[in-house]
Amino acid sequence: GAGVSQSPSNKVTEKGKDVELRCDPISGHTALYWYRQSLGQGLEFLIYFQGNSAPDKSGLPSDRFSAERTGGSVSTLTIQRTQQEDSAVYLCASSVTRDREGDEKLFFGSGTQLSVL
Amino acid sequence: AQSVTQPDIHITVSEGASLELRCNYSYGATPYLFWYVQSPGQGLQLLLKYFSGDTLVQGIKGFEAEFKRSQSSFNLRKPSVHWSDAAEYFCAVGVGGMRFGAGTRLTVKP
Numbered sequence: 595g596a597g598v599s600q601s602p603s604n605k606v607t608e609k610g611k612d613v614e615l616r617c618d619p620i621s622g623h624t625a626l627y628w629y630r631q632s633l634g635q636g637l638e639f640l641i642y643f644q645g646n647s648a649p650d651k652s653g654l655p656s657d658r659f660s661a662e663r664t665g666g667s668v669s670t671l672t673i674q675r676t677q678q679e680d681s682a683v684y685l686c687a688s689s690v691t692r693d694r695e696g697d698e699k700l701f702f703g704s705g706t707q708l709s710v711l
Numbered sequence: 712a713q714s715v716t717q718p719d720i721h722i723t724v725s726e727g728a729s730l731e732l733r734c735n736y737s738y739g740a741t742p743y744l745f746w747y748v749q750s751p752g753q754g755l756q757l758l759l760k761y762f763s764g765d766t767l768v769q770g771i772k773g774f775e776a777e778f779k780r781s782q783s784s785f786n787l788r789k790p791s792v793h794w795s796d797a798a799e800y801f802c803a804v805g806v807g808g809m810r811f812g813a814g815t816r817l818t819v820k821p
Contacts, residue, residue: 636813702755
């Protein structure tokens with residue numbers, strides 16, 4: 595597609611359930627990010643994938659959170675045993691990274707609004 | 712590790728007044744710096760970015776930002792604010808991974 599696609603756009607789940615959020619980056623983009631934006635808060639970095647390198651998982655808030663990127667394209671963010679404080683908008687972004695010197699413009703998806711009841 | 716700080720959580724300015732949003736970064740070398748805007752109900756949009764060269768960069772919608780190495784700052788400015796500029800503004804630093812500040816919410820008074 596033309597942009598970063600995220601699904602579902604909205605997810606309501608019960609506390610304790612597992613959820614999977616999907617991100618389809620722009621074709622050819624080697625870098626993929628997951629961020630979380632809680633109500634009234636800024637963007638919280640979660641995880642960063644760059645090509646075939648080991649992902650930077652330093653932003654994952656707990657071991658209930660995990661993410662993978664298959665084939666260097668689609669990524670799935672999994673939250674196990676969801677808690678109410680996990681409620682937020684989860685944003686995915688991708689970019690074309692020329693080299694190790696820096697990151698180019700990020701293209702963001704529309705996000706997944708997660709509500710944990 | 713790189714980090715970015717936006718000291719002002721909320722700023723209110725009158726329409727037509729000038730605007731400056733503050734951003735300070737922490738990084739050992741010259742970072743790559745960005746400003747993004749998020750309008751209500753909208754996604755994030757890149758306003759401008761600084762990689763190297765001229766320290767005053769021009770962006771879209773009449774915004775500009777100045778990189779000051781001595782102050783580790785990259786403040787966003789606009790000479791005359793319009794009501795449509797009301798939004799959340801995020802400063803970001805990116806080398807090997809993008810990190811965002813907490814954001815500054817801009818309210819524009821008529």
